Amino acid sequence: MNFSTELIFDITIIMITATLIAGVVLGSIALFRILATLKLRNKMLQQATRPYIFCQRNHQQLEIRNNGQVPIKIDAFDSQIDLTTLIGKVLPAGQTFLYRIDESSQFTITVKYHDQITNYTDSFNI
Incomplete structure (x- = not known):
């Protein structure tokens, strides 16, 4: 393989890694927001039906x-x-x-x- 092909592979690997890291971070943020929303919903349901x-x-x-x-x-x-x-x-x-x-x-x-x-x-x- 020549230098330009290796450079393209390296850039592709870096972009895939950055995309995976961003996906994991955004997914974690979404899960924490969903958890907070579910806790609030459960609290509201308990207050409404107590x-x-x-x-x-x-x-x-x-x-x-x-x-x-x-x-x-x-x-x-x-x-x-x-x-x-x-x-x-x-x-x-x-x-x-x-x-x-x-x-x-x-x-x-x-x-x-x-x-x-x-x-x-x-x-x-x-």
Whole structure:
């Protein structure tokens, strides 16, 4: 082989190497952006579909409502009234438990509950 043929081969090898390096770098950047986008999407989905429990007084009844999009299971109550009958119950999305209470009493309820992914705790002044 003469000098010009070797020079063409060397230039071709350098261009192929540079193209491969640029491809690997750009591919890595794209993968990291995809990973960040997927994490953000998962976080947004979890926030949009998480359960939101709501407790309020409705005349002589305590209303415990699941305002979220997924069913929850009630793990524990911390309150002055006895709500042990509701522990372990599943509360579907949009459903309500009604519990009879004395209208004049003021109290605080702390509810521990979970869905299939996460445990939650909320407190309410009733």
